[in-house]
Amino acid sequence: MTEPAIELKGISKSFGQVQANRNISIRVMPGTIHGIIGENGAGKSTLMSILYGFYKADSGDVFIRGTRTEIPDSQAAIAAGIGMVFQHFKLVQNFTVLENIVLGAEEGPLLRSSLARARKLLKQLSDEYELHVDPDARIEDLGVGMQQRVEILKALYRRADILILDEPTGVLTPAEADHLFRILQGLKREGKTVILITHKLREIMEVTDTVSVMRRGEMEATVNTAETSPEELAELMVGRKVLLRVDKAPATPGDVVLEVENLSVRDDAGVERLRGVSLRVRRGEILGLAGVAGNGQSELLEVLGGMREGRGRVTMNGTALDLTGARSDARTRRQRGIAHVPEDRQREGLIMEFHAWENAGFGYHDDPRFNRGLLMDNEALREDARAKIARFDIRPTDPWLTAKSFSGGNQQKLVIARELEREPDLLLIGQPTRGVDIGAIEFIHEQIVALRDRGKAILLVSVELDEIMALSDRIAVMFDGRIMGERTPGETNEGELGLLMAGITETDRDHSVAEIEANLARRAGKTA
Amino acid sequence: MSFVDIVQILDSTIRLATPLLLACLAGLFSERAGVFDIGLEGKMLVAAFFSAAVAAVTGQVWVGLLAGVGAAMVFALIHGLASITFRGDQLISGVAINFLAAGMTVLIAQDWFAQGSRTPALSGDARFSSIDLPFAEALSGVPYLGPIYAEALSGHTILVYIALLAVPATWYILFRTRFGLRLRAVGENPGAVDTAGVSVTRLRYAAVMICGLLTGLAGAYLATGLAAGFTKDMTAGRGFIALAALIFAKWRPWHALGACLLFGFLQAVSNRYSTLDFGIVQIPNAFVLALPYILTVVILAGFVGKAIPPRAGGQPYVKER
Numbered sequence: 001m002t003e004p005a006i007e008l009k010g011i012s013k014s015f016g017q018v019q020a021n022r023n024i025s026i027r028v029m030p031g032t033i034h035g036i037i038g039e040n041g042a043g044k045s046t047l048m049s050i051l052y053g054f055y056k057a058d059s060g061d062v063f064i065r066g067t068r069t070e071i072p073d074s075q076a077a078i079a080a081g082i083g084m085v086f087q088h089f090k091l092v093q094n095f096t097v098l099e100n101i102v103l104g105a106e107e108g109p110l111l112r113s114s115l116a117r118a119r120k121l122l123k124q125l126s127d128e129y130e131l132h133v134d135p136d137a138r139i140e141d142l143g144v145g146m147q148q149r150v151e152i153l154k155a156l157y158r159r160a161d162i163l164i165l166d167e168p169t170g171v172l173t174p175a176e177a178d179h180l181f182r183i184l185q186g187l188k189r190e191g192k193t194v195i196l197i198t199h200k201l202r203e204i205m206e207v208t209d210t211v212s213v214m215r216r217g218e219m220e221a222t223v224n225t226a227e228t229s230p231e232e233l234a235e236l237m238v239g240r241k242v243l244l245r246v247d248k249a250p251a252t253p254g255d256v257v258l259e260v261e262n263l264s265v266r267d268d269a270g271v272e273r274l275r276g277v278s279l280r281v282r283r284g285e286i287l288g289l290a291g292v293a294g295n296g297q298s299e300l301l302e303v304l305g306g307m308r309e310g311r312g313r314v315t316m317n318g319t320a321l322d323l324t325g326a327r328s329d330a331r332t333r334r335q336r337g338i339a340h341v342p343e344d345r346q347r348e349g350l351i352m353e354f355h356a357w358e359n360a361g362f363g364y365h366d367d368p369r370f371n372r373g374l375l376m377d378n379e380a381l382r383e384d385a386r387a388k389i390a391r392f393d394i395r396p397t398d399p400w401l402t403a404k405s406f407s408g409g410n411q412q413k414l415v416i417a418r419e420l421e422r423e424p425d426l427l428l429i430g431q432p433t434r435g436v437d438i439g440a441i442e443f444i445h446e447q448i449v450a451l452r453d454r455g456k457a458i459l460l461v462s463v464e465l466d467e468i469m470a471l472s473d474r475i476a477v478m479f480d481g482r483i484m485g486e487r488t489p490g491e492t493n494e495g496e497l498g499l500l501m502a503g504i505t506e507t508d509r510d511h512s513v514a515e516i517e518a519n520l521a522r523r524a525g526k527t528a
Numbered sequence: 529m530s531f532v533d534i535v536q537i538l539d540s541t542i543r544l545a546t547p548l549l550l551a552c553l554a555g556l557f558s559e560r561a562g563v564f565d566i567g568l569e570g571k572m573l574v575a576a577f578f579s580a581a582v583a584a585v586t587g588q589v590w591v592g593l594l595a596g597v598g599a600a601m602v603f604a605l606i607h608g609l610a611s612i613t614f615r616g617d618q619l620i621s622g623v624a625i626n627f628l629a630a631g632m633t634v635l636i637a638q639d640w641f642a643q644g645s646r647t648p649a650l651s652g653d654a655r656f657s658s659i660d661l662p663f664a665e666a667l668s669g670v671p672y673l674g675p676i677y678a679e680a681l682s683g684h685t686i687l688v689y690i691a692l693l694a695v696p697a698t699w700y701i702l703f704r705t706r707f708g709l710r711l712r713a714v715g716e717n718p719g720a721v722d723t724a725g726v727s728v729t730r731l732r733y734a735a736v737m738i739c740g741l742l743t744g745l746a747g748a749y750l751a752t753g754l755a756a757g758f759t760k761d762m763t764a765g766r767g768f769i770a771l772a773a774l775i776f777a778k779w780r781p782w783h784a785l786g787a788c789l790l791f792g793f794l795q796a797v798s799n800r801y802s803t804l805d806f807g808i809v810q811i812p813n814a815f816v817l818a819l820p821y822i823l824t825v826v827i828l829a830g831f832v833g834k835a836i837p838p839r840a841g842g843q844p845y846v847k848e849r
Contacts (some may be wrong), residue, residue, distance in 0.1 A: 086719075110704060
């Protein structure tokens, strides 16, 4: 029997009171793709950070190819043949690809020879593994998919034969993700070991050979992927049965609530982010906006939410909204019955240093209920916050805790509670479940559907295609600031949506793959 | 304005630009590594004092230089401890260093020499003497270029030439060596350096100490080359002008040379003429003196191409997953 590439025995690690990893043991065989799945905060990333020398385990041993190995820092991990592709790339934006690859692995004190050698090796590697990148391109000019390839090349350049990828597909289009998986299969064929950390069940089922499930810092199980099912994995992750699909009745759309006509927006740098977007949302329906991050969805939400000015025509219940000037602010939008759950809750939805009760009232501070003459009625705010905490099952239940001391899911529930309790005519909701654990996802989805069933209009933006498919009554796909097309969930599939998300329409079908790729490359260069 | 005037202005431009250039390159190393340093002024000041004081006592300018550089490096180490090891606020640490330097130099000067917060005037071996470049005498007869070479370029102290040579040296180190690559990387994305298995702390300390060395040279030049002894607050804001030059130069060595020469030139002009008379308009020299600052504000406002500082500048590095 072959030696495992990696074996962890009894790894424990705590941060103060929080036990991030408890007595974790795991074996990963060489030449396999091993998935590690678990909710946010289950301890996956901590475990991998220990393996990469970022944290030191409180107890337990690491064996690499059968030898007990100490990994006090990243240098040691690299020496042991471990490479890591982080979720947030560790690249120097204004360096070239070549410089990034060489950084830290130079041959001698002078750069010239190192760069020349790297260029040769890079050529070999990219041919071998379908990892083509221009060595002289600057990172900031590359799209995310390309940047990820640079990260993989960085690891391979350092002769890694164990590659760890942390949530690698979060920023990729379905097509880019497929390409990544092909690369991983290629690595596996060459005998390399791949560890894939993800919270997406579909990816696990698609590419891994074995999968380990983590929950609350503990290793729940390790199974052969072929012998398990998404339902079983989800249950292991959460610790109870979960509904992977959202239960909802067919929509009964009513009058048009929001009508957007020919909306255009330029960003601060003068780049056109929205190019004539038109859409309608009716009472009692959820319009899902799919698309890869950065194709204008954020700007659309910001304009509608009153955080950014735009050109075009937007009507709400038949009357036009001001898109520029003093009356285009978020407060006026709220008065018109628009509630907004922003995409980035930590920057735009909450003030992280403030108490939960303060956060629970933001944007509605002028409500007479919270005021007593010139003064705020803080007690009324706190009372209101307590009620929201109870109704939305926010934990811990103490309104005096700061927003940052809640988990991602509970922070999100706090924002959603604030916006939903106003019974808005229109809810704008961006990335409702980003960084939220499965249990809370279920709850948030139920709330959104319940709001729809109460006859409200909902505009949902999400980069998670699964979420769009599960919640929407209609799906619009955005690409490069335009709506590429509209589909009905029952009559489309991920493949079709994926093509639209990549900017490929019916008419493109006749073009060759090379032409389409050239188009995409041109676009990636432009937006970067 | 005669040709002789121009040569003399060029001569003093080089002299006045030297401390700026050394301080500017000092700041360049530090800030390229992600450690902002508004304490250039303070480090120059301690170096000026200790170099003058020790030169006065020993009569040896080289011993003075060593003392000045040493003092500046001790201050650099304090800044490093505060901003790298203890992850403090780099601006506050820099401000503290400036205050400490301003107060301490005056206090010690008064205590040691009792001459009204100055050191005794330096002369002979206690000062840097000027050196003549080769063939200065022979070439001085060549029209135009001769005098410029013999009068303006030649006849400065060794520190002036060190400062000028430091420009290509800095460029080479930054863009052609492994150390330079890592240094630039750590100012842009320390996470990338850390995950590549290189110590962020060590790199940043190295940069901060180089900064100390160069500010030490700048301060020593002020007190033992440009002037003959230390006087209270003799840096007179040069550390801040150097920072302005650094922004003006967009953190690039050759541009730093240009910026410092420009600022030195403006200083030289305003030293020489009380008003500039262009016939139609008369410009008071206060305005000429203010020009570097006005230019800096214009640049910062983004009118003349945007100056983008190193991306990780000013932020202590905290490991994250």
